[in-house]
Amino acid sequence: MKNKIFTIILLFVSISTFAQLDKEKSYTKKISEKLKALKVAHITEQLDLTKKEAEAFWPIYNAHEEEKHKHFESSMKKRKDLDIEKLSESEAEALLKEMQANEEAKVKSEKAFIEKLSKVISYKKIVKLMHAERTFKRKMIEEFRGRHREMRKD
Numbered sequence: 001m002k003n004k005i006f007t008i009i010l011l012f013v014s015i016s017t018f019a020q021l022d023k024e025k026s027y028t029k030k031i032s033e034k035l036k037a038l039k040v041a042h043i044t045e046q047l048d049l050t051k052k053e054a055e056a057f058w059p060i061y062n063a064h065e066e067e068k069h070k071h072f073e074s075s076m077k078k079r080k081d082l083d084i085e086k087l088s089e090s091e092a093e094a095l096l097k098e099m100q101a102n103e104e105a106k107v108k109s110e111k112a113f114i115e116k117l118s119k120v121i122s123y124k125k126i127v128k129l130m131h132a133e134r135t136f137k138r139k140m141i142e143e144f145r146g147r148h149r150e151m152r153k154d
Contacts, residue, residue: 035140038136043133043136046132047125047128064109071106071109074102075102078095
């Protein structure tokens with residue numbers, strides 16, 4: 001009898017935990033989608049793309065953002081559970097070489113991105129894009145800091 005009660009309680013706790021994880025994933029996804037929409041609006045406003053330019057620009061931009069995200073995920077996954085103190089010299093060397101290769105791949109990707117973009121928008125707009133991305137990032141950091149300060153006051 002005690003085993004059945006324990007099993008039922010364990011089942012409810014498990015379901016509750018999974019429900020909470022789903023809520024957190026859903027919340028994170030909503031935030032991510034909102035940020036992406038804000039970024040798209042900011043870039044659109046800053047670049048003042050024509051309809052023709054926008055139709056060609058966004059697929060290239062979105063593919064590049066996805067590629068950058070994959071590089072980031074790959075890099076983070078490898079370093080997430082890394083215990084630097086336990087690394088052997090050969091493991092550290094391999095890690096550094098891998099990090100360098102990842103950086104080189106990012107630079108190569110950025111060059112290819114600019115090359116593709118230059119066929120659909122002017123170089124001046126590409127420079128504006130880079131500026132728009134920096135200003136968006138700065139705005140988001142300032143927003144986060146402001147909200148964090150507000151929370152501390154409460």
